Amino acid sequence: MNTRSASLTALALSLTAASLFAGDITGKVTLKGTPPPETPIKFDQNCGAFHTGPGSTRRYVVAGDGGLANVFVYISKGAEGKKFETPTTPVILDQKGCMYQPYIVGAMVNQTIQIKNSDPILHNVHALPKDSAQEFNFAQPLQGQTDERKFTSPQVLVKVKCDVHDWMLAYVGVVDNPYFAVTDESGKFTIKNVPPGNYTVTAYHLKAHALKPGETKDIKVEGAPVTADFTVEVPK
Numbered sequence: 466m467n468t469r470s471a472s473l474t475a476l477a478l479s480l481t482a483a484s485l486f487a488g489d490i491t492g493k494v495t496l497k498g499t500p501p502p503e504t505p506i507k508f509d510q511n512c513g514a515f516h517t518g519p520g521s522t523r524r525y526v527v528a529g530d531g532g533l534a535n536v537f538v539y540i541s542k543g544a545e546g547k548k549f550e551t552p553t554t555p556v557i558l559d560q561k562g563c564m565y566q567p568y569i570v571g572a573m574v575n576q577t578i579q580i581k582n583s584d585p586i587l588h589n590v591h592a593l594p595k596d597s598a599q600e601f602n603f604a605q606p607l608q609g610q611t612d613e614r615k616f617t618s619p620q621v622l623v624k625v626k627c628d629v630h631d632w633m634l635a636y637v638g639v640v641d642n643p644y645f646a647v648t649d650e651s652g653k654f655t656i657k658n659v660p661p662g663n664y665t666v667t668a669y670h671l672k673a674h675a676l677k678p679g680e681t682k683d684i685k686v687e688g689a690p691v692t693a694d695f696t697v698e699v700p701k
């Protein structure tokens with residue numbers, strides 16, 4: 466075997482080993498305590514036309530059994546220093562009925578974020594990362610308009626707002642690895658295909674963790690699916 470085919474074989478073997486022992490991290494985030502009531506959103510005339518009644522903030526979206534939606538869950542430790550391919554699938558952030566959809570979304574550093582206007586009215590997309598050099602602010606006057614942006618450094622979470630409609634808010638969890646998820650309406654999440662290793666997983670909720678860095682859990686991935694459940698408390 467020549468050097469080239471030997472190194473290719475070694476590469477293939479290591480890739481196979483990594484994918485053989487990769488595993489999904491799944492779990493559920495449960496809210497403890499009673500959240501404050503949501504604030505009704507009074508749409509203006511243009512946006513009101515898309516709705517039959519007032520809107521609502523989405524600070525605590527909780528299922529009947531306490532499952533908490535919109536929690537950003539990500540690998541916060543154990544992946545640093547490793548190189549990961551940036552996902553080629555773009556993250557979608559839509560504006561529909563004068564609300565951002567989704568409210569919380571994740572993106573890897575440098576991953577394309579496709580920002581879309583599904584409404585036949587003008588919105589303005591204004592991202593406010595801590596690093597002001599990455600701030601962006603542009604108008605989307607046309608229905609179906611799509612613009613692409615990205616963030617070049619991690620931040621959990623980056624605020625995005627519409628300067629025309631002050632209730633329109635979205636938040637992007639930007640991390641430097643592709644292992645993140647957002648809990649669904651039942652509070653569940655899956656982070657797929659995590660390579661073997663020891664990691665800290667962080668669950669971060671915008672309101673519950675306004676004054677702390679989130680809940681963490683140490684886990685080990687070695688092939689089989691790993692469960693990481695979290696309990697988040699409503700701050701006193």
Ligand SMILES: [Cu+2]
Nearest residue numbers: 588627629630
């Ligand atoms: Cu708007």
